[in-house]
Every structure is written in C-alpha cells, then in structure tokens.
Amino acid sequence: MVELGQKMEAAAPYLVMTVTQFCLAGFLVILRSALAPSAGVSATVLVAYQQLLSALVLSLLALLFDRCDGRQGAKTSPKTLAWFAVIGLLQIPLGELMFTTSLRYVTATFQSVAMNTIPVVVFVLAAATGRERFRFCSFGGQWKLWGTFASATGATIVVLLSDRDSAGLTVGDGGRLVGTVMVGVAVLAEATANLLVERVALQYHADLKLSAMITVFGTLQVAVVAGTMERELSAWKIKWSGSLELLAILYGGILVNGVSYFARNWCIHKKGPVFGSAFSPLLVVFSFLLQTILFGVREGLASIVGSVFVILGLYLLLWAKAKDPFVEKSHPVQASTAEPLLPTES
Numbered sequence: 360m361v362e363l364g365q366k367m368e369a370a371a372p373y374l375v376m377t378v379t380q381f382c383l384a385g386f387l388v389i390l391r392s393a394l395a396p397s398a399g400v401s402a403t404v405l406v407a408y409q410q411l412l413s414a415l416v417l418s419l420l421a422l423l424f425d426r427c428d429g430r431q432g433a434k435t436s437p438k439t440l441a442w443f444a445v446i447g448l449l450q451i452p453l454g455e456l457m458f459t460t461s462l463r464y465v466t467a468t469f470q471s472v473a474m475n476t477i478p479v480v481v482f483v484l485a486a487a488t489g490r491e492r493f494r495f496c497s498f499g500g501q502w503k504l505w506g507t508f509a510s511a512t513g514a515t516i517v518v519l520l521s522d523r524d525s526a527g528l529t530v531g532d533g534g535r536l537v538g539t540v541m542v543g544v545a546v547l548a549e550a551t552a553n554l555l556v557e558r559v560a561l562q563y564h565a566d567l568k569l570s571a572m573i574t575v576f577g578t579l580q581v582a583v584v585a586g587t588m589e590r591e592l593s594a595w596k597i598k599w600s601g602s603l604e605l606l607a608i609l610y611g612g613i614l615v616n617g618v619s620y621f622a623r624n625w626c627i628h629k630k631g632p633v634f635g636s637a638f639s640p641l642l643v644v645f646s647f648l649l650q651t652i653l654f655g656v657r658e659g660l661a662s663i664v665g666s667v668f669v670i671l672g673l674y675l676l677l678w679a680k681a682k683d684p685f686v687e688k689s690h691p692v693q694a695s696t697a698e699p700l701l702p703t704e705s
Contacts, residue, residue: 372625372626372629372630372634375622375625375626376622376623376626376634376638377638377641378622379619379622379623379626379638380638380639380641380642380645381641381645382614382615382619383615383619383642383645384467384471384641384642384645384646384649385610385645385649386607386610386611386614386615387462387467387470387471387642387646388467388646388649388650388653388654389603389606389607389610390405390459390462390467390607390611391462391466391467392603392654393405393602393603393604393606393607394459394460394462394463396463398598398601398602398603398604399598399602400598400602400604401585401588401589401594402456402459402460402462402463403456403460403581403584403585403588403589404585404589404594404595405459405604405607405608406451406455406456406459406581406585407578407581407582407584407585408597408608408612409607409608409611409612409616410451410455410574410577410578410581410612410616411578411582411612412608412609412611412612412613413574413578413611413612413616413617414571414574414575414578415612416612416613416616416617417567417570417571417574417616417617417620418571418575420567420571420617420621421565421567421568421570421571424567424621425565425566425567425568434563435572439559439563440572440576442555442559443569443572443573443575443576444576444580445555446552446555446556446559446573446576446577447573447574447575447576447577447578447579447580448576448577448580449548449549449551449552449555450548450549450552450573450574450577451574451577451578451580451581452577452580452581452584453544453545453548454545454548454549454552455545455577455581456581456584457541457542457544457545457548458470458474458541458542458545460541461537461538461539461541461542461545462538463534463538464534464535464537464538464539464541465535465538465539465542466646466650466656467646467649467650468643468646468647468650468656468662468666469517469538469542469662470542470646471642471643471645471646472513472514472517472643472662472665472666472669473514473517473542473543473545473546474546474639474642475510475639475640475642475643475669475670475673476510476511476514476546476669476673477546477549477550477553478636478639478673478676478677479506479507479510479511479672479673479676480546480547480550481550481553481554482503482507482676482680483507484550484551484554485554488554490554490558499679499682500679502675502676502678502679503675503676503679503680505672505675506671506672506673506674506675506676506677506678506679507672507676508672509668509669509671509672509675510668510669510671510672510673510676511672512665512668512672513664513665513666513667513668513669513670513671513672514665514669515665516661516664516665516668517661517662517665517666517669518539556569556573567621570620574616636673636677637674637677639673640669640670640673640674643666643669643670647666
C-alpha cells in the first residue's frame with residue numbers, strides 16, 4: 360500500500376497538468392461557441408464578467424493561502440502598484456480580450472497553436488533585452504535557435520496555408536486577417552507580461568497576492584473598455600437560455616483562472632517551470648479533438664503540419680533551457696547590476 364501511495368503521489372503532477380490542459384481546451388471551445396454571431400454575446404462584456412469573477416477567486420485564494428504561508432509581508436508601494444497596472448493592461452485588455460475576441464474569426468486549434476508560441480516569444484524578447492544569456496556558438500544556443508526557428512515556421516504555416524473552409528469558419532479573408540492580428544497582439548502582450556511578472560516576482564514574494572492584484576487592475580481596465588464599447592444596458596444582461604455565456608463566465612472565472620491556476624502553481628513547485636511548460640502542446644491536441652467531436656470542425660493538413668512544427672520547436676527550446684543550470688555551473692554568469700524594477704528594503 361505504501362508503494363502504491365508513492366506511485367500515485369509521483370504520478371499526481373502529470374495527471375493534474377494533463378487535466379489542466381484539457382480544461383483550458385474545453386474553455387476555448389466553449390468560448391468560440393458562446394461568441395458565435397447568432398448568440399449575440401459581447402466579447403468585451405463576457406471578459407469583464409469573467410475577470411471580475413477571477414479577481415474574486417484569486418483574492419480569496421490569496422487571503423487564505425498567502426496568509427497561511429506567512430508571506431503577507433510583501434511591500435506594496437506606489438511603484439509596485441504601477442507595475443501591477445502595466446502588467447494587468449498587458450495580460451487582460453491586450454491579452455485576454457484579444458484572445459477572446461479573435462475566436463469570432465479563428466478556431467480554438469488555431470489559438471491553441473498561437474498560445475504554444477508564447478514561451479518562444481518570451482525567449483526571443485528576453486534574449487533581445489539581455490535578460491536571457493544566449494551563446495550563439497554553444498550547443499545549447501544552437502538548439503534554442505533551431506527551436507525558435509521551428510516554432511516560427513509552424514506558426515507561419517498555420518497562418519498562411521491553413522485551409523479556411525476546413526476550419527468551419529464563415530468569415531472572409533478580411534475577418535481572418537483581423538483574427539490573426541488580434542492573436543498576434545495577444546501573444547506579444549502575454550509574452551511581455553510574462554517577462555515583467557518574472558522580474559517583479561523576484562522582489563514581491565507573494566505569488567497569489569501578486570496574481571490577484573494584477574487581475575484586479577486588469578479587470579478595472581477591461582471594465583472601462585467594455586463600458587466605452589457597450590453602452591446599451593441590454594449588452595450587459597447575461598443570456599440565460601440558448602447561450603453558453605453564463606457557462607463561459609463561470610468556467611473561465613472559477614475553473615480556468617482560479618482552480619487551474621492554483622493546480623499549475625502546485626505542479627511547478629513540485630517539478631519546476633520547465634515541467635509546467637512541457638504540457639502546453641497537449642492544448643493543441645485536446646482543442647483539435649474537442650472541436651472535431653463536439654462541433655465537427657475539421658482542420659486542414661497545413662494546420663496539423665504547422666502545429667507539429669510549433670510543438671517540436673517548443674520542446675527543443677524547453678530541452679535546451681533545462682540544460683541551462685548545468686551550463687551555468689560550469690560557466691558562472693556574473694550577477695546583473697541593472698536597477699531592479701521594485702525598490703529593495705535596506
């Protein structure tokens with residue numbers, strides 16, 4: 360029995376990450392159905408409601424678990440609040456809202472492929488700004504380069520060569536272009552936000568409180584956007600019958616941004632950040648299967664080939680990144696003298 364318990368404990372992170380990716384894939388499929396033109400649901404209002412619920416869930420989790428861990432000593436200064444507002448803007452109005460609205464024009468599989476390029480874009484931005492040590496002539500540097508190239512090639516194939524008709528979309532080329540631009544903006548915004556969150560988290564040692572504060576600021580900003588774009592009261596009324604709007608709000612606010620966030624953090628603490636990222640390609644697989652089974656949406660050959668390139672590139676990059684600790688031990692990197700984003704206590 361003890362041996363069985365140990366095996367189950369060892370397998371738990373793998374099961375949790377797999378279920379988390381399945382939940383996210385289900386959320387993308389539900390969102391695309393909820394945002395169908397016939398449903399008459401406003402994407403900005405839906406995101407505003409969803410983020411409001413997310414802010415409440417994360418704030419509750421922060422009060423419960425950050426306090427229990429004794430980490431409520433993180434200092435919140437005006438400069439810290441300013442960074443919360445910037446990251447909230449990147450993650451929610453420019454990230455989440457763009458991703459959600461784009462589902463009117465692209466499939467969930469298309470979007471899941473784009474989400475898998477975020478770690479690659481983060482690496483490129485980090486290398487360009489000096490945050491990531493990139494040795495071009497080293498073994499690891501070459502694999503990172505080839506991983507980035509493979510992901511960029513796959514994303515290009517999906518964008519330029521995927522079959523519109525097989526994806527089940529009714530929009531024209533103009534609508535597809537709009538959706539692609541929205542996804543591109545969202546990917547760039549999320550990647551930039553990830554870089555900033557990583558830097559801020561080094562000085563602000565309360566993970567859940569950090570996420571809750573960012574979500575609160577982002578919710579306020581997206582509420583302003585929604586209030587500006589949707590001035591009719593009817594747009595703010597949740598449709599109870601013949602619509603998946605309520606399910607999308609509850610699913611996204613509680614399960615995806617609340618419970619799944621907590622589960623992902625638990626797995627990362629158990630196995631490390633590379634382990635968490637390694638499961639993101641399952642999002643493409645699950646999105647493809649759910650769209651095909653539930654809605655009969657079929658992806659073309661170009662989409663499948665492009666997805667394989669993106670996943671291959673991501674794994675090459677993650678594998679090379681996993682080797683970094685061993686490289687740093689043999690070639691120590693001098694500490695950065697750059698001024699920290701947040702003030703340190705003397």
